Amino acid sequence: MIDGLLMGLGAAISPFNLMMVFIGCFLGTFIGMLPGLGPMSIIAIMIPIAIQLGDPASALILLSGVYYGAIFGGSTSSILINAPGVAGTVASSFDGYPLARAGQAGKALTIAALCSFAGGTVGALLLMIFAPVLSTVAKLFWSAEYFALMVLGLTAIAAFAGKGKIIKAMCMTVFGVMLATVGESALHNAARFTMGIMDLQSGIYFVTLVMGLFALPEAIFLILDKSRSKAMANNNKIENLRISKEEAKEIAPVIARQSLLGFFVGVLPGAGATMASFLGYGIERNLAPAGEREKFGKGSIRGLAAPETANNAACTGSFVPMLTLGIPGSGTTAILLGALVALSITPGPRLMEDQPEVFWAVIISMYLGNLVLLILNLPLIPYIAKLLTVPRHYLIPFVIFFSLIGAYIGQNNATELLIMIGLGCMATILRFGGFPLPPLIIGFILGGMLEDNLGRAMRKAGGMEFMWERPMTLAILALALVLLVYPIWRDRTKKQSD
Amino acid sequence: MKLSFFKAAAVAGLASIVAFSPVTQAGGHGGKIDNIHFLIPGGAGGGWDGTARGTGDALTRSGLIKNASYENMSGGGGGKAIGYLIENAKSNSGTLMVNSTPIVIRSLTKVFPQSFRDLTPIAGTIGDYAALVVKADSNIKSFKDLVKIYEKDPNELAIAGGSVAGGMDHLVAALAMKSAGADPLSVKYLPFDAGGEAMASLLSGEADALSTGLSEAVGLAEQGEVRILVTTAPKAIDGIPSLKSEGYDAEFVNWRGFFAAPGISADQKAKYVKVLGDMYKTKEWEEVRAQNKWVNIYQPGDDFIKFLEKQEAEIGGLMKELGFL
Numbered sequence: 107m108i109d110g111l112l113m114g115l116g117a118a119i120s121p122f123n124l125m126m127v128f129i130g131c132f133l134g135t136f137i138g139m140l141p142g143l144g145p146m147s148i149i150a151i152m153i154p155i156a157i158q159l160g161d162p163a164s165a166l167i168l169l170s171g172v173y174y175g176a177i178f179g180g181s182t183s184s185i186l187i188n189a190p191g192v193a194g195t196v197a198s199s200f201d202g203y204p205l206a207r208a209g210q211a212g213k214a215l216t217i218a219a220l221c222s223f224a225g226g227t228v229g230a231l232l233l234m235i236f237a238p239v240l241s242t243v244a245k246l247f248w249s250a251e252y253f254a255l256m257v258l259g260l261t262a263i264a265a266f267a268g269k270g271k272i273i274k275a276m277c278m279t280v281f282g283v284m285l286a287t288v289g290e291s292a293l294h295n296a297a298r299f300t301m302g303i304m305d306l307q308s309g310i311y312f313v314t315l316v317m318g319l320f321a322l323p324e325a326i327f328l329i330l331d332k333s334r335s336k337a338m339a340n341n342n343k344i345e346n347l348r349i350s351k352e353e354a355k356e357i358a359p360v361i362a363r364q365s366l367l368g369f370f371v372g373v374l375p376g377a378g379a380t381m382a383s384f385l386g387y388g389i390e391r392n393l394a395p396a397g398e399r400e401k402f403g404k405g406s407i408r409g410l411a412a413p414e415t416a417n418n419a420a421c422t423g424s425f426v427p428m429l430t431l432g433i434p435g436s437g438t439t440a441i442l443l444g445a446l447v448a449l450s451i452t453p454g455p456r457l458m459e460d461q462p463e464v465f466w467a468v469i470i471s472m473y474l475g476n477l478v479l480l481i482l483n484l485p486l487i488p489y490i491a492k493l494l495t496v497p498r499h500y501l502i503p504f505v506i507f508f509s510l511i512g513a514y515i516g517q518n519n520a521t522e523l524l525i526m527i528g529l530g531c532m533a534t535i536l537r538f539g540g541f542p543l544p545p546l547i548i549g550f551i552l553g554g555m556l557e558d559n560l561g562r563a564m565r566k567a568g569g570m571e572f573m574w575e576r577p578m579t580l581a582i583l584a585l586a587l588v589l590l591v592y593p594i595w596r597d598r599t600k601k602q603s604d
Numbered sequence: 605m606k607l608s609f610f611k612a613a614a615v616a617g618l619a620s621i622v623a624f625s626p627v628t629q630a631g632g633h634g635g636k637i638d639n640i641h642f643l644i645p646g647g648a649g650g651g652w653d654g655t656a657r658g659t660g661d662a663l664t665r666s667g668l669i670k671n672a673s674y675e676n677m678s679g680g681g682g683g684k685a686i687g688y689l690i691e692n693a694k695s696n697s698g699t700l701m702v703n704s705t706p707i708v709i710r711s712l713t714k715v716f717p718q719s720f721r722d723l724t725p726i727a728g729t730i731g732d733y734a735a736l737v738v739k740a741d742s743n744i745k746s747f748k749d750l751v752k753i754y755e756k757d758p759n760e761l762a763i764a765g766g767s768v769a770g771g772m773d774h775l776v777a778a779l780a781m782k783s784a785g786a787d788p789l790s791v792k793y794l795p796f797d798a799g800g801e802a803m804a805s806l807l808s809g810e811a812d813a814l815s816t817g818l819s820e821a822v823g824l825a826e827q828g829e830v831r832i833l834v835t836t837a838p839k840a841i842d843g844i845p846s847l848k849s850e851g852y853d854a855e856f857v858n859w860r861g862f863f864a865a866p867g868i869s870a871d872q873k874a875k876y877v878k879v880l881g882d883m884y885k886t887k888e889w890e891e892v893r894a895q896n897k898w899v900n901i902y903q904p905g906d907d908f909i910k911f912l913e914k915q916e917a918e919i920g921g922l923m924k925e926l927g928f929l
Binding site: 146147150151154157244245246247248249290291292293294295297304305307308375376427431432433434435437439440443444447448452454455456517518519521558562565566568 | 647648653654657661675676677678679680681683684687713715716759762768769770771792793794795796797798800801803804805807808809810823824826827828829895896897928
């Protein structure tokens with residue numbers, strides 16, 4: 107192992123490869139800021155260039171830099187303008203954007219950068235030590251367990267069911283799940299709720315929904331609420347990156363927990379960064395003390411640290427099934443796998459023995475990618491955060507332009523713009539009505555996976571028996587129940603003792 | 605301020621690269637084609653995208669054409685691009701659309717109203733056979749074992765695949781069972797979003813067998829994780845038996861190929877057929893093909909139409925039998 111490690115290190119730190127990691131991170135960060143261009147499309151664009159490099163280590167280093175850069179860049183648009191470009195950074199906007207609006211954009215971005223770094227680095231460490239063992243974890247989960255995991259993920263919506271909003275939050279969740287049913291159903295080979303519109307055949311496109319739900323109404327509310335945007339622009343703390351000792355103490359345990367949890371969720375094929383970030387968000391909220399819990403969704407630094415750590419750790423975790431089993435667990439790793447095959451590397455159980463230098467170069471490149479990303483981005487944060495001090499009449503058109511481009515670019519389909527504007531109008535009305543929108547997006551993202559896994563689990567077991575046939579399914583479902591009931595019970599008993 | 609301008613410029617620059625690829629007109633000077641504009645009915649990074657870009661790359665690097673441009677047009681399971689090519693046929697004589705087996709399946713299931721007949725089929729260029737796969741330590745040793753279990757109780761045999769119920773992987777499993785004289789209707793099929801997830805389901809023991817593409821299965825079989833029971837190739841490949849070689853009358857190839865707009869001139873069509881045919885002799889194509897582990901199948905012009913008609917009849921018949929039509 108040490109030999110391989112040194113070989114990988116030797117390959118990774120040549121001047122040329124260091125330049126690759128730098129270029130990759132830089133490009134990834136900037137392109138990733140554009141909503142609609144997630145890591146998947148950026149890597150797809152970069153692959154021909156990477157293959158031209160010829161050397162597998164250099165190619166992988168470049169691509170993994172792009173990958174991490176894109177995820178980091180995605181968080182930036184979530185936090186600054188409430189326009190998450192990929193599903194994995196949606197949860198970062200829940201608390202990141204309120205923080206930025208309160209004039210703490212610099213701090214929010216710094217927390218995001220540090221948490222990403224920590225999540226990615228811990229993930230790489232775990233990958234290094236446990237990769238061979240972990241391949242068995244990926245083989246444990248059936249559709250029944252995935253279904254249970256989705257149910258667990260849905261408990262995150264409790265964060266938005268604050269005082270008097272329980273019914274509203276539940277309505278929005280159900281609405282989100284309903285939107286997820288639009289389009290072709292994998293289980294029944296039938297198109298549902300498309301109203302004969304061809305553009306709805308493959309369902310509502312995620313970026314279109316997020317832009318319509320978050321970014322567009324946000325721009326409208328910025329126009330309507332003059333006082334708020336003024337407060338935002340005049341706040342001189344915006345460029346302040348400093349995190350106080352108390353804050354560091356507060357998020358340290360969150361980072362520790364979420365880098366572990368995120369990594370293990372990432373190992374499961376198909377779950378990935380999105381599940382990890384929602385789970386992390388929900389769990390941290392339930393673990394937080396009562397006063398802190400109220401802050402979730404309104405600008406809690408825990409609420410930002412949890413998904414930011416978990417999604418990066420999960421990205422690293424998703425390399426486990428790819429490298430050790432040759433199975434891509436996500437769209438991004440599927441594309442990376444294609445690049446590996448094109449470079450004549452066959453990932454699988456024998457990769458570590460047959461081509462140790464490649465295996466280790468990947469892992470070393472992850473460390474490097476995360477490190478360079480941090481070094482590259484920390485000095486840039488004050489400038490990126492300054493974006494918010496841009497006068498309203500420049501900023502708002504910019505946000506609208508940004509979100510329209512985002513909805514268009516991923517699908518190259520002009521109808522997406524119409525769908526997005528329609529969703530935007532609907533979301534604006536819902537916001538006026540005091541309906542929380544995050545539960546809608548959580549319901550939408552988890553709803554599709556929930557249905558598919560439920561259908562498969564039922565088909566496999568021949569009915570609802572799957573819920574108790576396997577101990578692991580039962581355990582996860584029980585955990586979900588506990589997570590829902592425990593905070594209520596805790597508050598009740600506390601009130602009584604008061 | 606400076607920064608936001610830079611970003612805006614980056615947005616605009618990118619948008620122009622990704623979105624507004626110019627629609628090039630057909631070259632066609634001196635009996636040769638200068639430019640081909642590839643229309644890709646799905647997003648960047650998919651199988652269609654890789655095929656079009658790989659083909660365009662080989663054609664330009666080998667000097668067979670001067671320029672290749674690409675346009676991704678997702679939507680409607682490919683239907684958006686087909687509709688676009690038909691509606692704008694006149695201005696798209698320089699366009700080739702990439703497509704594959706799903707165009708046949710999806711026009712049968714009426715996902716889109718058109719079929720390959722509404723386009724000008726140019727050539728099928730590459731293909732991949734389907735395969736039925738089990739875990740390496742499974743006690744199912746051959747396709748015969750698989751059929752035996754299936755005939756005893758179809759509920760005991762969950763078969764996973766990376767396409768929707770009634771999609772390609774499901775149809776292949778049903779086709780194999782039918783060829784063995786078993787009832788294709790009761791295949792217990794578990795649909796997954798992608799081949800990778802279906803493979804994970806096989807390795808976890810949730811699925812007892814997997815219906816997938818041969819190229820996807822070969823890598824894992826080499827690593828000793830899975831065993832390929834049988835393929836849908838016309839004959840055994842590298843010692844892996846095929847349905848045909850085992851005496852079952854069933855064959856299937858998942859092809860990828862190119863279509864031009866309807867109503868292009870016979871001359872123009874012949875040029876496209878020729879340029880794709882010439883491509884196979886170039887070392888640049890061989891590089892691209894080997895890199896992607898594609899299998900050459902060259903079915904030019906009318907052969908391609910005949911092949912498509914045959915596949916449509918076979919798949920259509922099977923889908924009717926299964927109740928999907």
